[in-house]
Amino acid sequence: MKVSLNKRILNRNDECAQKNKAFFENHGVLCLNVISSPGSGKTTLLSRTILALKNKLKIGVIEGDIKTDTDAAKIRATGAAAVQIETQGACHLSAVQVHDALKQIEAAEKDVIFIENVGNLVCPSAFDLGEKKRVVLLSVPEGDDKPIKYPGTFAGADVILINKMDLIAYIPFDLDRVLTDIRKINPHARVFQVSAATGEGMQQWYDWLCDTIA
């Protein structure tokens, strides 16, 4: 006998994501889910952003990694509150993990919560964490073919940051191709070219962030 269900598979994650979303809305907190490959500069981006905006905004960070609290320690060094989730092998963060982490950084008191997802261009995009906006990083050394090879992640982005632009003179990277490919799969994303290491181009990202809060 066959039974027809048509039920969402990630139902439990999605329900918790809705709870997180309601929490952020009720407390006027802007939550951003930051996704990229390992090593593309997510932590450097967040550290620099916190240092630039810490007199203006109260920022908290939820860090996701398979092992170690290295990233949370780097964030705490900027003075911001950070909580580390060690996923012990899981390739993405889930809404439940984020929900549990919120209490630990007094999220309700913050203006912005960044969730730095596990470095991975595939799996994190399938899991709604209750964020308001999704930020995807692509760094120049990863190569110009990434948006078209990982369309699911880039299609779901509200903002795409092309990072490590300071290295573009040294690495074969066809910027026009990247911009064309991004337009194909995500015509609506805001795209900023930045270097989180040198600060180049970061002002437009800060402006977007402040405008999105207001």
Next chain:
Amino acid sequence: MHETAVAQSIIETILVEADKIGKKPIWARISCGQFNALNDEAMQFALDVASQDTPCKGIVLEIRHIPLRASCKRCQNEFEFDIYSGTCPACGSSEFDFVPDAPLLLEEIEFEDEDT
């Protein structure tokens, strides 16, 4: 590797249904879109692992892959999106909106006829 998390969710849902019906689940069909696509072989493997020691052991999975559709802003043509071209096949415009990608759905479960 998020197949593991997806497989666990599928098994949990099937077990709830199996409990209601009192029969052994032997087959299930799920569907996915293009941006959340799942690999057939990896999913069956993940399901084999997740279903060990449960009444779902040995369950066969079928995945229905639903194409992504887009709607052209210039000529209003709705078309199946091809990532290699990225343009409207009717007018060649690259100005379009995606129709929302299909969600991950557990569509149907088949149970063995005998009671367990």
